[in-house]
Amino acid sequence: MTSHLDQVQSFCASQRWFGEKGHDVRVEAVATSVWLSDAGAWPAVRIGFVYCAGPPGVDIPIRVYQLPLSYHRAPVDNLGHALIGEWAEPDLGDEGVWVYDALHDKEATPYWLDGLTHGRRLDGLEFHPVQAPDRTIEVPEDAQSLVLTVEQSNTSLVFGDVALLKVFRRLEPGSNPGVEIESALTEAGSELVPEVLGSARGRWPRAGDGPEGETVSGELAMMTAFQSNATDGWSFATSSVRDLYAEADLHAEEVGGDFAPESHRLGASTAEVHSELGKALGTDIWEPAKLVEHAAAMQRRLDLAAAAIPELTQYKAGLARWFEALAAYDQPVTVQRIHGDFHLGQVLRTIDGWKLIDFEGEPAKSLIERRALDTPVKDIAGMLRSFDYAARSLLEDHRGDQQIAYRAAEWATRNQQAFCDGYAEVAGNDPREETVLLNAFLADKVIYEVLYEARNRPTWLPIPLSAAAQLAEQ
Numbered sequence: 001m002t003s004h005l006d007q008v009q010s011f012c013a014s015q016r017w018f019g020e021k022g023h024d025v026r027v028e029a030v031a032t033s034v035w036l037s038d039a040g041a042w043p044a045v046r047i048g049f050v051y052c053a054g055p056p057g058v059d060i061p062i063r064v065y066q067l068p069l070s071y072h073r074a075p076v077d078n079l080g081h082a083l084i085g086e087w088a089e090p091d092l093g094d095e096g097v098w099v100y101d102a103l104h105d106k107e108a109t110p111y112w113l114d115g116l117t118h119g120r121r122l123d124g125l126e127f128h129p130v131q132a133p134d135r136t137i138e139v140p141e142d143a144q145s146l147v148l149t150v151e152q153s154n155t156s157l158v159f160g161d162v163a164l165l166k167v168f169r170r171l172e173p174g175s176n177p178g179v180e181i182e183s184a185l186t187e188a189g190s191e192l193v194p195e196v197l198g199s200a201r202g203r204w205p206r207a208g209d210g211p212e213g214e215t216v217s218g219e220l221a222m223m224t225a226f227q228s229n230a231t232d233g234w235s236f237a238t239s240s241v242r243d244l245y246a247e248a249d250l251h252a253e254e255v256g257g258d259f260a261p262e263s264h265r266l267g268a269s270t271a272e273v274h275s276e277l278g279k280a281l282g283t284d285i286w287e288p289a290k291l292v293e294h295a296a297a298m299q300r301r302l303d304l305a306a307a308a309i310p311e312l313t314q315y316k317a318g319l320a321r322w323f324e325a326l327a328a329y330d331q332p333v334t335v336q337r338i339h340g341d342f343h344l345g346q347v348l349r350t351i352d353g354w355k356l357i358d359f360e361g362e363p364a365k366s367l368i369e370r371r372a373l374d375t376p377v378k379d380i381a382g383m384l385r386s387f388d389y390a391a392r393s394l395l396e397d398h399r400g401d402q403q404i405a406y407r408a409a410e411w412a413t414r415n416q417q418a419f420c421d422g423y424a425e426v427a428g429n430d431p432r433e434e435t436v437l438l439n440a441f442l443a444d445k446v447i448y449e450v451l452y453e454a455r456n457r458p459t460w461l462p463i464p465l466s467a468a469a470q471l472a473e474q
């Protein structure tokens with residue numbers, strides 16, 4: 001029989017949330033939490049912490065993933081997709097047990113709901129319900145869980161169509177920016193994020209210390225209101241683009257499904273959230289010297305990306321001009337907590353308007369970087385890029401069709417302008433007037449996207465590359 005570490009490794013490698021694909025990474029240890037289930041109860045349930053390291057001699061920081069575990073005495077029907085393996089667990093007797101990812105196991109997930117409903121405190125594991133005075137959402141105690149089947153880097157469960165439990169997979173010690181920001185906005189009475197209902201915090205052995213070493217703590221999960229009738233911004237926007245391509249002789253405003261009014265509303269909601277965040281979590285000022293540091297960091301990212309992706313080299317000098325302009329920018333810039341990885345997939349269109357989700361920042365960045373103050377212009381640049389992606393991602397089916405390519409550019413510009421109009425109306429300042437700041441952040445984002453696409457979706461690489469060409473020429 002293969003060792004239980006090998007079985008955990010094969011299971012993790014097959015999961016969308018496992019961020020180590022493409023690296024030669026091995027699971028070197030699994031630590032476990034206190035039992036959530038009572039002694040003698042089946043399935044037995046606890047949380048696993050999976051430690052991943054590079055191969056011997058390769059210096060990759062050890063990463064920790066959360067893997068909730070449910071142990072059964074026999075294989076469970078219809079749970080084969082969540083089977084991690086079969087091995088003997090000393091705490092559960094000498095017989096082999098069948099071990100599953102507990103988030104897919106309807107007999108195990110009630111422990112999370114119960115923990116959050118009653119604010120359970122266990123050794124090294126604490127559930128914190130949020131008791132907002134005007135809380136309207138009640139989750140029935142016997143609500144069944146369903147795993148969301150969307151592409152995501154964590155795992156989300158819907159309980160009774162009213163609450164969504166997002167269980168974080170890659171763990172880092174410290175405050176999770178998503179929990180921190182969404183809780184602060186909920187407490188401030190914001191209507192522009194799904195209401196936070198609670199969170200779970202846990203302790204696990206520090207990476208590199210071994211199972212007996214010092215422990216660290218951080219958020220393991222967050223429960224929010226589930227927006228059952230919502231559409232995500234990406235699906236909504238791309239269906240508008242599809243309508244336009246079906247009638248390519250018409251302009252965007254002449255076709256049914258024009259998205260510009262939605263983009264305008266989204267711009268206004270984004271400005272409102274930025275203002276709420278500034279009030280709830282404070283602001284600061286970057287003096288010009290700080291901008292020199294940021295411009296240098298952007299330049300370094302460009303150098304690294306161009307070294308890795310040869311197609312970017314031809315635009316290097318043109319893009320670098322925006323970083324030089326940023327370094328020479330002599331105005332102080334107001335900074336605050338922002339979204340950090342803002343795109344159309346991070347917004348939900350509900351019957352009450354737009355709601356913003358997933359304030360965790362860029363997945364590959366450290367927690368310290370993701371919690372740092374930044375300019376709201378970074379979020380605006382992120383969303384402007386996303387309009388360009390929405391328009392161009394469907395072009396592959398119409399390769400060589402100049403008329404459609406023209407319409408794509410027109411759709412992107414129309415919606416980018418509408419977004420900025422909506423933003424400016426609420427914020428009182430127009431992001432388009434901050435040319436240097438906006439273009440430097442657009443260039444930085446495009447460089448991030450070039451690397452992201454080269455690693456994850458090579459057929460989409462032309463999308464950020466064509467934006468790089470445009471920015472380099474401006």
Ligand SMILES: Nc1ncnc2c1ncn2[C@@H]1O[C@H](COP(=O)(O)OP(=O)(O)O)[C@@H](O)[C@H]1O
Nearest residue numbers: 150152153154164194225226227232345357358
């Ligand atoms: N509160 C919610 N209500 C309804 N759907 C949601 C909610 N939060 C997230 N989703 C859906 O789940 C998807 C993934 O959520 P997200 O927070 O971006 O996960 P991850 O950080 O794991 O990538 C979203 O694109 C959206 O479709």
Ligand SMILES: O=P(O)(O)O[C@H]1O[C@H](CO)[C@@H](O[C@H]2O[C@H](CO)[C@@H](O)[C@H](O)[C@H]2O)[C@H](O)[C@H]1O
Nearest residue numbers: 153341343344345362363382385386389449452
């Ligand atoms: O949603 P995540 O936080 O995991 O963000 C990562 O994946 C995104 C892709 O899903 C990626 O966004 C890029 O592609 C989007 C279309 O799929 C597009 O709307 C964005 O503008 C573009 O940047 C994001 O950059 C990455 O961090």
